[in-house]
Amino acid sequence: MKTSVRVPFNDLSRGLARDRGALLDATSAVIDSGYVVHGTQHAAFESELADYLGAGYVLGVASGTDALEIAFKAVMPEGRSSVLTAGNAGSYSSIAAARANFNVVYADVDPVTLCLTVDTVQRRIDESVGVVVMTHLYGFLGDAAALRALCDELGIALVEDCAQAIGATRDGRHAGTFGHAGTLSFYPTKNLGAVGDGGAVITGTAEIATRVRELRQYGWQAKYCATVPGGANSRLDELQAAFLRVRLHTVDGLNERRREIVARYRQAAESVPPSVLTVLPAEGEHHVAHLAVARSPRRLDVRAQLGALGIQTDIHFPLPDWNQPAFAEFAPDVDLIATRTACDEVFSLPLFPELTDDEVAVVCDAIRALR
Numbered sequence: 545m546k547t548s549v550r551v552p553f554n555d556l557s558r559g560l561a562r563d564r565g566a567l568l569d570a571t572s573a574v575i576d577s578g579y580v581v582h583g584t585q586h587a588a589f590e591s592e593l594a595d596y597l598g599a600g601y602v603l604g605v606a607s608g609t610d611a612l613e614i615a616f617k618a619v620m621p622e623g624r625s626s627v628l629t630a631g632n633a634g635s636y637s638s639i640a641a642a643r644a645n646f647n648v649v650y651a652d653v654d655p656v657t658l659c660l661t662v663d664t665v666q667r668r669i670d671e672s673v674g675v676v677v678m679t680h681l682y683g684f685l686g687d688a689a690a691l692r693a694l695c696d697e698l699g700i701a702l703v704e705d706c707a708q709a710i711g712a713t714r715d716g717r718h719a720g721t722f723g724h725a726g727t728l729s730f731y732p733t734k735n736l737g738a739v740g741d742g743g744a745v746i747t748g749t750a751e752i753a754t755r756v757r758e759l760r761q762y763g764w765q766a767k768y769c770a771t772v773p774g775g776a777n778s779r780l781d782e783l784q785a786a787f788l789r790v791r792l793h794t795v796d797g798l799n800e801r802r803r804e805i806v807a808r809y810r811q812a813a814e815s816v817p818p819s820v821l822t823v824l825p826a827e828g829e830h831h832v833a834h835l836a837v838a839r840s841p842r843r844l845d846v847r848a849q850l851g852a853l854g855i856q857t858d859i860h861f862p863l864p865d866w867n868q869p870a871f872a873e874f875a876p877d878v879d880l881i882a883t884r885t886a887c888d889e890v891f892s893l894p895l896f897p898e899l900t901d902d903e904v905a906v907v908c909d910a911i912r913a914l915r
């Protein structure tokens with residue numbers, strides 16, 4: 545017999561229902577304007593998001609993966625050809641690097657934060673590396689300033705993948721403003737989600753902004769003049785821009801609700817030994833709790849126990865990138881043990897801001913009952 549779902553892993557219909565009126569008004573505004581791409585909504589969203597982030601420039605593109613690919617092309621220094629990244633972050637930077645015809649070099653992650661650090665990057669950097677990607681995994685913004693300083697010292701570029709970390713700040717600075725470029729995804733499950741696909745590139749440098757503007761529009765420097773190689777068609781459309789304008793001002797409040805839910809899961813997990821489960825922290829301004837991530841050396845069994853109680857879980861992410869057939873050619877010749885262990889142990893509990901307190905309580909009770 546199939547157990548019925550008591551707590552869904554995610555349910556986009558709740559946020560859509562809450563925002564329904566404003567989203568329909570935004571739809572009417574776009575239809576009535578007569579502009580469907582790169583119109584007034586798009587321009588307003590780019591500038592409102594830049595204001596929110598305290599960034600010089602925000603450029604809308606079609607997805608978070610496009611944002612990475614375009615950012616890599618825009619910042620890769622002359623004569624370099626590799627992108628260094630972590631292998632536990634869902635393959636997005638590997639996909640983008642491969643599409644841009646760059647090589648991929650993997651560095652290990654910190655065993656606690658599960659993100660790259662100055663130390664883990666230094667151990668793997670070689671003279672081919674021109675771009676380091678710092679993925680703010682699960683919403684955690686680490687010491688990006690220190691990594692930027694290392695990159696500057698080596699003459700290479702830092703790209704922050706902020707797809708999971710919009711709104712995270714450290715010393716008052718937003719994720720995405722530490723690197724030469726930052727990237728965002730507005731995939732519907734992200735902390736700022738569109739009603740479809742979308743993405744953006746963040747930068748503080750005018751030359752990089754210009755390059756991104758060219759690359760997202762066929763490599764044109766002027767209309768029908770394809771000057772820049774590697775150009776694409778990658779647009780954030782007017783409807784998505786209008787929807788995102790509706791939701792942008794709700795991000796901080798929804799991030800707070802996400803942190804609150806993770807705090808309750810962590811409290812429940814205090815009564816369970818780490819040999820069963822631990823819940824990673826998501827506290828403070830530098831964490832926006834994109835996912836509620838637990839670790840368990842007995843993941844299969846623990847997920848089965850939760851599943852039997854009607855609690856949906858998922859794994860972010862089950863395989864190191866280099867164990868995916870598509871990226872096997874980039875496999876490192878050393879054991880990146882923290883990455884490998886994390887991929888074996890992590891799983892994600894239900895987390896979206898519209899979870900009710902009752903549903904959160906059901907998950908907490910189930911955590912306390914784990915054996």
Ligand SMILES: *Cc1c(COP(=O)(O)O)cnc(C)c1O
Pocket residue numbers: 606607608609610633634636637679705707708729730731741742743
């Ligand atoms: C979702 C995500 C992406 C890709 O975004 P899309 O809009 O789906 O292309 C990139 N990086 C990370 C860390 C993500 O979570």
